[in-house]
Amino acid sequence: MLTTTTHHRRCLFEDPMRARVACQIIHSNSTWGDTRLLAWVLMPDHWHGLLQLRDEPLARVMNRFKGNVTRALHASCLMDQRIWDRGFHDHALRADEDVRQAARYIVANPIRAGFAQSALDYPYWNAVWLDPEQPS
Template sequence: MHHAHANLLRRGRFSEPGRLYLITTITHQREPLFQHLINARHVVRQMRQSDYEFASRSLAWVVMPDHVHWLIELQQVTLGTLMRRFKSRVGIALRKAGVPQKRVWQPGYQDRALRREEDVRRVARYIVANPLRAGLVSSIREYPHWDAVWL
């Protein structure tokens, strides 16, 4: 199915190696696929794989039940390539694990380039506090699916 406004997400998108980006991507129909530990760990493995391949350097992330927030420094690929690989690999891993979901992700993703003068640690704290704001836990220590290079 073609989404008439999907191209608007890409308008003005520019991939700059070395730039910091906050990326958000959502599961298809907000299905809470990642509420299950194994499924969430597949997502984490693919973020780490992107780092190993020098596509990105993960600074902070959180895997929520139905979406992912990922703060990266873009490395040797475009944002589009990074996200295509990431989303495809997560989908393949979930299917191999027996998840019957036909579609894992909504089309596209949101990204925001951070300016160098922004407080990157504040952005990272905002990301990892998502489970608290969503009421999933009373302390971030209770939530297993997050990380930040500063913590």
């Protein structure tokens, strides 16, 4: 489980155009390399994700993700300043922790923050269990 915040916790992704550009990058397989993105939510001032790592180091995966979002926002002329704070917070799930419960916790973030009554009311999230093309 990962969390990374925007620079100075600015609410950059309140803007729907910025959020859509970021979501395109999040949905791109090239963003994640050999890592599997299981669930994620983009909040106005941060991003939460649930990743299944393979061979690539976590720091490299997160640097690529943040760099790809930054380049896309700069290229689209929607931002010309720093997007992310340095670093990220991570929590490795133990063998006895339920991966789907962790995913539910992540995608319920907008509900806890008061942005939505239901996850279906919030547009900037996804989980592999919703995609019939993805194995569980």
